[in-house]
Amino acid sequence: MKAQQIPGITAPRGNPTWAREYETILRAYEQAGGPAAALRSGRVAAVVVSANRVLGVVTVPGVTINAKPLPDGVQAQIVVAPGVRLERPVHLCFGMIAETGVQRIVADYEIGAGSQVEFLAHCTFPNARDLRHIMDATVRVGADAQLRYTEAHYHGPHGGVFVEARAGVTVGAGGRYFSTFSLVHGRVGRLLIDYTADVDASGVVDLTSMVYGAGDDDIEVRETVRLNGEKARGLAKTRIAVRDRARSRVFTTAEGNAPGTRGHMDCAEIVRGDAVAENVPTVIVRSDEAHVTHEAAIGSVNRKELETLMARGLDEDTAVDVIIRGMLGGLSG
């Protein structure tokens, strides 16, 4: 394992300004729930990006990371060699400390056949007031490979971020891709998630999005799962809570395009105050041996859940918060 020198970039320790930025972005990463200690240890594969500066890259055997600056962001390519099984996750830390600006991340992930890896991505914009973050990712999960991709965002208290997160995912035969996107602390601002997954025979894809909107936050989630190969399976799961005047729109599509495919869409949205939630599921089946289902529950907090917690002594607001936090991935934090 070694710290990789990026062409044209001095390592953070050689540049006091960058070193300070590196530390600042790591602190923001930590505030957003990221394990900064793991990054500092140098024992995990990692990329640390602030605005369009690649502040640090660490590789481990079997993982190649190339990152280069763009005028408005960074282009990154991560290749996991076939058969590689990593014990520790690969950490991706993207962020901006500034209040305004644009960050565009063009990412390409190649997960070699038979490999098994986990990526932990944290995107932090703690001071954002008028900031745009664009993630344009291509993910290729090879045959019989497995990728767990967990992405957590923190946009700060002002709601001044517009995030566009797009990903095109292909899962090879027998491959498995599990993705979790969460933005449950601080404000959202404007968020567009647009993921499409194409799944080959016996492959599995599981897309989960969890977002908590407040104020005048605006959330749009678009997830499409195309089950193209025989016995492919897919789940698109959305958990959203909106309060105040926040808006959420969820468009999920599941296609059963081959015999034996199994798809399911599961959407739960809790609405409080003057918030509005919308869910539009689309089911397309092109094989008489495919099976695709959807379920959606949108509205107020379940009265029985609420009263059960109130019977334990929680006031209504606290009980609602417990229910929402549980739905959005647990009470921790």
Added chain:
Amino acid sequence: MPSGDILLDVQGVSLTREGRAILSNVNLSVLAGEIHALLGVNGSGKSSLAYAIMGCEDYLPDTGRILFAGRDISDLPMHERARLGLTLAWQEPARFEGLPVGDYLTLGRPTISREELWEALHAVALDPAAYLPRPVDRTLSGGERKRIELAAVYAMRPRLAILDEPDSGVDVLSFSDIQTLVQRMARSGCAVLLITHRNDMAAIADRASVMNAGTIILTGAPEEARRVYTELRG
């Protein structure tokens, strides 16, 4: 053991929903530390009375009042009644996505120790190591969920626990296990209002009441209540 002091005093409570009388002039008292069985057939109003005592939405009485430890709680919201030491175990408990059993059991008493958490799960014959991290969600069977509800009430150490049909839908936990749990709660100083339609469940009660058509028709010794209830069922 019951102290003789009245802990819960339901005085002349009536409740109408959608034009139908659900509770009619209900009078019921539960003594501190006693096990009080409430017998009645399905639809007699037992659960509705429990919801009214707890203060559930849509179950606020039209007339009458409810006293707890001498205080009129008729206008208190649920959580304030709970903070006075009153709680309810639902017949069909709610499920919570993403909420671990350990956290669920802690909500009612944040100061609970790890040993007490384990004891609460042991009391309902669940392995704490296996169940504490599990979510209280759809992955639990109905019986498991029911046992966790009883454990949550036990862990809370309330002054009065209303147990609504604790014996229904519990798969592994036997009838005698539930009786043991109720007696254990009573020994710890918790009064229990034990709602049941099973005559034999009332055998462990200090006193019992019989409910029929939305009103209490008898309160007395368990043997007498069981006899009346048997006659009522025909």
